[in-house]
Amino acid sequence: MINLYNTHIENLSIHRVGNKSRNEAIFLSEQPFNLNDEIVPLMKEFFFKPFREKEENYFQFAHEIDLDYNDMFKFATEVFDNPSSVHEISKKITTHLFEQSNHPHIKNGEVYVTYLSNVNIDNNVVDAIGIFKSEIQADFLQFEEKATHLEMILQQGVSLNKLDKGCIIFNYKKEEGYKILTVDSNRYDARYWLEHFLSVDAFEDENFITKKYLKFCQNFAKDVVFPAEDKKEEVMFMNRSVNYFAKNDQFEETNFLNEVLDNPDLIPEFKNYKMDKGEKYSIEDVTSFPIANAAVSDARKSIKNIINLDTHIQIKMDFINPESAEKYVEKGWDEEKQMYYYLVYFNKEQKS
Known part of the structure; x- marks a missing residue:
């Protein structure tokens, strides 16, 4: 800074x-x-x-x-x-x-x-x-x-x-x-x-590595999490990733993966993706580093936390409180309409 x-x-x-x-x-x-x-x-x-x-x-x-x-x-x-x-x-x-x-x-x-x-x-x-x-x-x-x-x-x-x-x-x-x-x-x-x-x-200081690692995670979410799961999980993975970086001073890859990946089958996928793409982001040998808070703040601004639906509806997730999306947003399939749906729970609407 x-x-x-x-x-x-x-x-x-x-x-x-x-x-x-x-x-x-x-x-x-x-x-x-x-x-x-x-x-x-x-x-x-x-x-x-x-x-x-x-x-x-x-x-x-x-x-x-x-x-x-x-x-x-x-x-x-x-x-x-x-x-x-x-x-x-x-x-x-x-x-x-x-x-x-x-x-x-x-x-x-x-x-x-x-x-x-x-x-x-x-x-x-x-x-x-x-x-x-x-x-x-x-x-x-x-x-x-x-x-x-x-x-x-x-x-x-x-x-x-x-x-x-x-x-x-x-x-x-x-x-x-x-x-x-x-x-x-x-x-x-x-x-x-x-x-x-x-x-x-x-x-290549902690600011550089923090930015590069988060950018790598962003592309992993797009290339691997989204095809394997869905858009909600892609957004939630980045949501949890950013919050891991925000609340910790030191990055430890094993702890990070256990905390942010709900599906354990994606952990080996992450490691394979890192072996394949890590050099591009200068993180191929990085498993631990001090986290730069300024870089996390910059990354938070650039990461999209919106689910765009083909029915012209957007659902915006909150990076500050990721547990809200976990608890109050559900995805399902409607047999009658033959369409996916998101079910959102809330107590009251907030004034804009």
Whole structure:
């Protein structure tokens, strides 16, 4: 979890990169930007807003041989070792980005490199490096008073409402390649920012594993539980799974299976499915891990808990109280109508 509320922008360097394939140039500022009290809160909102709104999926610098061969890892380490060098290193970072800007789809734009202090991540206060890029120019109007009328002037500039690309490199978990958050609003070339510029892999911490395991369970429910049982059991399996994760700090696979699978015949099916699909979710060898509460909350929002019927009726289950669906919803078959039915028990209807 991150908290950027008390984060300070200590330094800001602004450069511009063009597209090499279109013979566009690079412009490197000789001095850092002179920050003032008026611009700082605007830039903080511009830089940080996308990270507050985005699900926290962390990355880490990587290299197939050794981390020391990763250019961005080296640049980040130089800055963290000597924060006063951030402007000079920002030129190297921008030049490195320019060298990757050779695909025709890549847009030119401004590059902002910042040194950040008082950043809270996983309850640790650390420094960080922010690298941001604006690409899309927005139209806006300026007005000028003439002798007898107002003149309307159409201009273009960067909208502070939307950051196009950005990453925050935290001075945290250096041995693993630092912990990194990244955003990319204009995914015209996903490899450009993540692979070519940053050269990162997913950071496989408890947040990553919790999300992956729940996603695996979601697909097991769809591919195995639903065909073997019915839609209600598919929803209820995910219902029980999410609640297991929500109420426990540590995941233990044997306990999990015994608790969430009502049908014991599905336990070997689960293990076979994991052998077949586990590598896709990076959980093939995972049987125990600390549970990340934030990841559970994110997963709860994305998992569908609705039974859609072909009679245009929906039944919505409650992930907070799964026992309600167990006790008060029954499925049956009506011989006369030759149709399935759900029987729902209740005391009174609630006002909407």
